[in-house]
Amino acid sequence: MSTKLILIFGDQLSLNISSLQTANPKKDMILMCELRNEVEYVKHHKMKIAFIFSAMRHFSGTLSTKGYNVTYIRLDDKENTGNFYHEVERICKLSSIDEIVLTEPSEYRVLSDIWTWQKKLNKTVTILEDDRFLCSKDEFKFWASGKKQLRMEFFYREMRKKLDVLMTDKANPEGGKWNYDSDNRKSPNLNLDIPNPHITKIDSITEEVIELVNENFADHFGKLENFYFAVTRLDALKVLAQFVEERLVYFGDYQDAMIENEPWMFHSHISFYLNCGLLTPLECVNASLVAYADKKVPLNAVEGFIRQIIGWREYIRGIYWLKMPSYKELNFLGSTRKLPKFFWDGNTNLNCLKQCISETEKHAYAHHIQRLMVLGNFSLLAELDPSDVNEWYLIVYADAYEWVELPNVTGMILFADGGVVASKPYAAGGAYINKMSNYCKNCCYSVTKKTGDKACPFNYLYWNFLNKKRPLLEKNPRVAMMYRTWDRMDEEKKTETIKSAEKFLNLL
């Protein structure tokens, strides 16, 4: 019988992953590596590195306890080459390995490298499907084929039917509507108590990893003082349970709300665990369904949450694999401005950006609407270069892997794919940020002023953006109305708007 080398990547920390299903613990070898080139090809947030390394070390311990033969290469092991291929080559020279088995990596960059291994190593390399997702790549391709538009909403309805989630029968959704988003846009309620997030106690493994990160990656973005992550499946399950118990009830109502110094709001904080394999999407969905069945949470909350998991998350992954590798190069709007320095230090007078960046620096987390409406909206309006923006998002969030980060940035916030993900650019002036947050109260700019030095920059940037991109956008029926409003503005106001925008942008 042949001996297999089974590779487990840092985001494959699931005992039921397809590669492990093939393992014979008595003779096969499992290989896990902490790789310098994975951590440094973009300089990931310190907290993200510490979280993933600690979760990997804990997972390797679990595998050993279960009787698997694990070779775990630590970052500071002397022979560690820092590169997965070279580590595999090294292990193959030291042991008699007949076949290399892995579950397909989540990123195109890694997969395309592995495609070259079989020839280079002269050994069979078997790549298995990642069946932790609820929609396979082929299924998504089938759904997408022949469609003019790939709207998430229709994909989501198919997923609801396929998984029989929140359905009264085969065709009809619970409550009569597929989507309760219109109920889910309440302005922030400052009188509500927001529960504290789950904070996992730091053990000796995490402590050691934190030290390692501080020693090796001191120049990377982010702080490492407030480590809060679950690093085992058991602790990740506790985070999920706490969310369902304490926060899910308001998840829908306040999904789009932002409050100063409240980074966690009523969100679930589980993306890190879903994306590295400590939680599965269906168990998160089921936990929320139990709370709904027990009448602890309303339909708009549970539907909203489930839509994120079986809708958005699966759809985004589907788009990534459908469109890669060319998707990464897209820049439909031709934006070229370099990322301003304040994205790295939060040193800006725009209070909304300052809040979101400083929370990102502290927690390697920002909730969806901060990523979308504040940071993303600004990146769009300021015409920031998509490759810079993509790199920033990939670096700063602990849940960021290219498969999920790229379509969200290139598609959802920058409209750089020309409308594959979004039907129109997600552009908004300051009034919408003011409606959904209390950020404007402590800002030195006035959200009601439209032009001049004291005016909220989002206000003039919004019109300046639409005006500049007119040749690319005016035929979009969802934007046409805004052009009619712009055309009705008097010339002096238009000139002032453009002048204010140019002055601001020139100082970035």
Ligand SMILES: Cc1cc2nc3c(=O)[nH]c(=O)nc-3n(C[C@H](O)[C@H](O)[C@H](O)COP(=O)(O)OP(=O)(O)OC[C@H]3O[C@@H](n4cnc5c(N)ncnc54)[C@H](O)[C@@H]3O)c2cc1C
């Ligand atoms: C510009 C931008 C970049 C993003 N980058 C990432 C990223 O790198 N990694 C990542 O996991 N999510 C990303 N998202 C999606 C979303 O913001 C995060 O999943 C969410 O903020 C994670 O926090 P949470 O677990 O508290 O989520 P909740 O708000 O509680 O949502 C529940 C879950 O739904 C899923 N989800 C919700 N929206 C999306 C979405 N648009 N795409 C994929 N999954 C979604 C996540 O798994 C999330 O954990 C991005 C969104 C934007 C607008």
Ligand code: SF4
């Ligand atoms: S006034 Fe404008 S810049 Fe200031 S917080 Fe509000 S939206 Fe942001």
